[in-house]
Amino acid sequence: MDFILREWRRSDAADVAKYADNEKIARNLRDVFPYPYTLKDAKEFIDDCLEEDDFLMFRAIEVDGHAVGSIALCRDDGMYRPRAELGYWLAEDFWGKGIMTEAVRRICKEGFARWDDLLRIYAEPYARNAGSRRVLEKAGFTLEGILRRNVFIWGEVCDSCMYALLREDMSPAGD
Numbered sequence: 001m002d003f004i005l006r007e008w009r010r011s012d013a014a015d016v017a018k019y020a021d022n023e024k025i026a027r028n029l030r031d032v033f034p035y036p037y038t039l040k041d042a043k044e045f046i047d048d049c050l051e052e053d054d055f056l057m058f059r060a061i062e063v064d065g066h067a068v069g070s071i072a073l074c075r076d077d078g079m080y081r082p083r084a085e086l087g088y089w090l091a092e093d094f095w096g097k098g099i100m101t102e103a104v105r106r107i108c109k110e111g112f113a114r115w116d117d118l119l120r121i122y123a124e125p126y127a128r129n130a131g132s133r134r135v136l137e138k139a140g141f142t143l144e145g146i147l148r149r150n151v152f153i154w155g156e157v158c159d160s161c162m163y164a165l166l167r168e169d170m171s172p173a174g175d
Protein backbone atom coordinates (compact mmCIF):
# COMPACT_ATOMS: atom_id res chain seq x y z
CA MET A 1 0.00 0.00 0.00
CA ASP A 2 1.33 3.45 -0.90
CA PHE A 3 2.46 5.74 1.89
CA ILE A 4 4.98 8.48 2.51
CA LEU A 5 7.28 9.17 5.45
CA ARG A 6 7.38 12.85 6.25
CA GLU A 7 8.00 15.29 9.05
CA TRP A 8 5.23 15.91 11.57
CA ARG A 9 2.83 18.86 11.34
CA ARG A 10 0.74 20.39 14.12
CA SER A 11 -2.33 19.72 11.94
CA ASP A 12 -1.72 15.94 12.39
CA ALA A 13 -2.91 16.04 16.00
CA ALA A 14 -6.51 14.98 15.29
CA ASP A 15 -5.34 11.96 13.25
CA VAL A 16 -2.88 10.91 15.96
CA ALA A 17 -5.54 11.22 18.68
CA LYS A 18 -7.91 9.11 16.58
CA TYR A 19 -5.51 6.34 15.57
CA ALA A 20 -3.22 6.09 18.60
CA ASP A 21 -6.14 5.66 20.99
CA ASN A 22 -6.05 1.88 20.77
CA GLU A 23 -5.26 -0.54 23.58
CA LYS A 24 -3.73 -3.02 21.10
CA ILE A 25 -1.14 -0.38 20.21
CA ALA A 26 -0.51 0.76 23.78
CA ARG A 27 0.01 -2.80 25.04
CA ASN A 28 2.95 -3.23 22.69
CA LEU A 29 4.71 0.05 23.45
CA ARG A 30 6.47 1.45 26.50
CA ASP A 31 4.32 2.44 29.45
CA VAL A 32 4.90 6.14 28.71
CA PHE A 33 2.57 5.72 25.70
CA PRO A 34 -0.82 6.96 26.95
CA TYR A 35 -4.01 4.95 26.97
CA PRO A 36 -6.61 6.36 26.55
CA TYR A 37 -4.81 8.68 24.12
CA THR A 38 -6.22 12.22 24.06
CA LEU A 39 -5.91 15.18 21.72
CA LYS A 40 -3.71 16.83 24.36
CA ASP A 41 -1.39 13.79 24.27
CA ALA A 42 -1.25 14.04 20.49
CA LYS A 43 -0.39 17.74 20.58
CA GLU A 44 2.37 17.17 23.14
CA PHE A 45 3.78 14.29 21.09
CA ILE A 46 3.89 16.39 17.92
CA ASP A 47 5.48 19.31 19.80
CA ASP A 48 8.24 16.92 20.94
CA CYS A 49 8.71 15.69 17.38
CA LEU A 50 9.07 19.24 16.10
CA GLU A 51 11.86 20.19 18.48
CA GLU A 52 15.17 20.58 16.68
CA ASP A 53 17.52 17.82 17.76
CA ASP A 54 20.28 16.26 15.72
CA PHE A 55 19.94 13.00 17.65
CA LEU A 56 16.32 12.35 16.70
CA MET A 57 14.49 11.46 13.50
CA PHE A 58 10.70 11.46 13.88
CA ARG A 59 8.52 10.66 10.88
CA ALA A 60 4.78 10.51 10.29
CA ILE A 61 3.46 7.69 8.11
CA GLU A 62 0.97 9.30 5.75
CA VAL A 63 -1.69 7.42 3.76
CA ASP A 64 -4.18 9.33 1.60
CA GLY A 65 -3.38 12.62 3.32
CA HIS A 66 -3.72 11.29 6.88
CA ALA A 67 -1.05 10.61 9.50
CA VAL A 68 -1.78 6.97 10.36
CA GLY A 69 1.38 6.02 12.19
CA SER A 70 4.71 6.99 13.62
CA ILE A 71 8.27 5.78 13.19
CA ALA A 72 11.37 7.19 14.85
CA LEU A 73 15.08 6.77 15.36
CA CYS A 74 16.51 8.07 18.64
CA ARG A 75 20.28 8.12 18.89
CA ASP A 76 21.93 7.45 22.18
CA ASP A 77 24.84 9.62 23.27
CA GLY A 78 28.16 9.36 25.08
CA MET A 79 29.65 5.90 24.86
CA TYR A 80 26.46 4.67 23.16
CA ARG A 81 26.62 7.09 20.25
CA PRO A 82 27.18 4.36 17.60
CA ARG A 83 23.61 3.21 18.13
CA ALA A 84 20.02 4.41 17.68
CA GLU A 85 16.76 2.92 18.92
CA LEU A 86 13.94 2.30 16.46
CA GLY A 87 10.29 2.61 17.54
CA TYR A 88 7.00 2.59 15.63
CA TRP A 89 3.24 2.11 15.63
CA LEU A 90 0.60 2.00 12.93
CA ALA A 91 -3.18 2.52 12.99
CA GLU A 92 -4.93 -0.84 13.22
CA ASP A 93 -6.96 -0.21 10.02
CA PHE A 94 -3.70 -0.45 8.06
CA TRP A 95 -2.08 -3.51 9.63
CA GLY A 96 -1.01 -6.43 7.44
CA LYS A 97 -0.40 -4.44 4.25
CA GLY A 98 3.40 -4.35 4.42
CA ILE A 99 3.53 -0.68 5.41
CA MET A 100 5.70 -0.96 8.49
CA THR A 101 8.22 -3.33 6.94
CA GLU A 102 8.80 -0.81 4.17
CA ALA A 103 8.78 2.14 6.61
CA VAL A 104 11.49 0.43 8.70
CA ARG A 105 13.61 -0.13 5.59
CA ARG A 106 13.24 3.51 4.56
CA ILE A 107 14.02 5.11 7.93
CA CYS A 108 17.05 2.86 8.47
CA LYS A 109 18.39 3.83 5.07
CA GLU A 110 17.81 7.51 5.87
CA GLY A 111 19.39 7.19 9.33
CA PHE A 112 22.57 5.54 8.09
CA ALA A 113 22.82 8.13 5.31
CA ARG A 114 22.32 11.09 7.67
CA TRP A 115 24.66 9.98 10.47
CA ASP A 116 28.09 8.76 9.32
CA ASP A 117 28.97 7.51 12.81
CA LEU A 118 25.76 5.52 13.27
CA LEU A 119 26.69 1.83 13.19
CA ARG A 120 23.75 0.05 14.78
CA ILE A 121 19.96 0.42 14.82
CA TYR A 122 18.18 -1.67 17.42
CA ALA A 123 14.63 -2.42 18.53
CA GLU A 124 13.29 -4.19 21.59
CA PRO A 125 9.81 -5.65 20.93
CA TYR A 126 8.17 -7.71 23.65
CA ALA A 127 8.66 -11.40 22.92
CA ARG A 128 4.88 -11.84 22.55
CA ASN A 129 4.72 -9.19 19.79
CA ALA A 130 4.87 -11.58 16.83
CA GLY A 131 3.85 -8.94 14.28
CA SER A 132 6.61 -6.51 15.22
CA ARG A 133 9.21 -9.27 15.37
CA ARG A 134 8.19 -10.35 11.86
CA VAL A 135 8.51 -6.75 10.62
CA LEU A 136 12.06 -6.55 11.93
CA GLU A 137 13.02 -9.92 10.45
CA LYS A 138 11.57 -8.98 7.05
CA ALA A 139 13.51 -5.70 7.19
CA GLY A 140 16.80 -7.54 7.71
CA PHE A 141 17.28 -7.23 11.48
CA THR A 142 19.00 -10.03 13.41
CA LEU A 143 17.61 -11.42 16.66
CA GLU A 144 20.56 -11.10 19.03
CA GLY A 145 18.89 -12.45 22.12
CA ILE A 146 15.83 -12.77 24.32
CA LEU A 147 15.97 -10.75 27.52
CA ARG A 148 14.10 -12.96 29.94
CA ARG A 149 11.68 -11.37 32.42
CA ASN A 150 12.96 -8.00 31.33
CA VAL A 151 9.91 -5.75 31.74
CA PHE A 152 6.75 -5.30 33.79
CA ILE A 153 4.03 -3.92 31.56
CA TRP A 154 0.21 -3.96 31.73
CA GLY A 155 0.32 -6.06 34.88
CA GLU A 156 2.57 -8.82 33.59
CA VAL A 157 6.25 -9.64 33.44
CA CYS A 158 7.39 -10.09 29.85
CA ASP A 159 10.43 -11.24 27.99
CA SER A 160 11.72 -8.80 25.39
CA CYS A 161 13.89 -9.29 22.33
CA MET A 162 16.96 -7.49 21.10
CA TYR A 163 16.97 -7.05 17.33
CA ALA A 164 19.62 -5.07 15.47
CA LEU A 165 20.58 -3.97 12.00
CA LEU A 166 24.22 -3.00 11.48
CA ARG A 167 25.41 -0.56 8.85
CA GLU A 168 27.20 -3.39 7.07
CA ASP A 169 23.95 -5.39 6.92
CA MET A 170 22.64 -2.87 4.38
CA SER A 171 23.50 -3.56 0.75
CA PRO A 172 25.71 -0.98 -1.03
CA ALA A 173 22.48 0.33 -2.61
CA GLY A 174 21.14 0.88 0.88
CA ASP A 175 18.40 -1.77 0.57
Ligand SMILES: CC(C)(COP(=O)(O)OP(=O)(O)OC[C@H]1O[C@@H](n2cnc3c(N)ncnc32)[C@H](O)[C@@H]1OP(=O)(O)O)[C@@H](O)C(=O)NCCC(=O)NCCS
Pocket residue numbers: 024025026028029088089090091094095096097098099100101102123124125126129130131132134135
Ligand atom coordinates in the same frame (compact mmCIF):
# COMPACT_ATOMS: atom_id res chain seq x y z
C1 LIG B 1 3.61 -4.27 14.63
C2 LIG B 1 3.04 -3.34 13.57
C3 LIG B 1 3.88 -2.08 13.49
C4 LIG B 1 3.08 -4.07 12.21
O1 LIG B 1 2.78 -3.17 11.17
P1 LIG B 1 2.26 -3.73 9.75
O2 LIG B 1 2.30 -2.62 8.75
O3 LIG B 1 0.98 -4.46 9.94
O4 LIG B 1 3.43 -4.80 9.41
P2 LIG B 1 3.67 -5.52 7.99
O5 LIG B 1 2.36 -5.65 7.27
O6 LIG B 1 4.79 -4.85 7.31
O7 LIG B 1 4.18 -6.97 8.47
C5 LIG B 1 3.53 -7.67 9.52
C6 LIG B 1 3.97 -9.11 9.49
O8 LIG B 1 3.68 -9.70 10.76
C7 LIG B 1 2.84 -10.81 10.57
N1 LIG B 1 2.00 -10.91 11.77
C8 LIG B 1 1.15 -9.99 12.26
N2 LIG B 1 0.58 -10.45 13.38
C9 LIG B 1 1.11 -11.65 13.61
C10 LIG B 1 0.93 -12.62 14.62
N3 LIG B 1 0.09 -12.42 15.64
N4 LIG B 1 1.65 -13.77 14.56
C11 LIG B 1 2.52 -13.97 13.53
N5 LIG B 1 2.73 -13.08 12.54
C12 LIG B 1 2.03 -11.94 12.59
C13 LIG B 1 2.08 -10.52 9.31
O9 LIG B 1 1.53 -11.70 8.76
C14 LIG B 1 3.21 -9.93 8.46
O10 LIG B 1 4.12 -10.92 8.01
P3 LIG B 1 4.06 -11.54 6.50
O11 LIG B 1 4.25 -10.39 5.56
O12 LIG B 1 5.17 -12.52 6.46
O13 LIG B 1 2.69 -12.16 6.34
C15 LIG B 1 1.58 -2.95 13.89
O14 LIG B 1 0.84 -4.14 14.07
C16 LIG B 1 1.45 -2.11 15.15
O15 LIG B 1 1.52 -0.89 15.09
N6 LIG B 1 1.27 -2.76 16.31
C17 LIG B 1 1.09 -2.07 17.59
C18 LIG B 1 2.32 -1.27 18.01
C19 LIG B 1 3.60 -2.08 18.00
O16 LIG B 1 3.59 -3.28 18.23
N7 LIG B 1 4.71 -1.39 17.74
C20 LIG B 1 6.02 -2.01 17.74
C21 LIG B 1 6.60 -2.03 19.11
S1 LIG B 1 8.18 -2.86 19.13
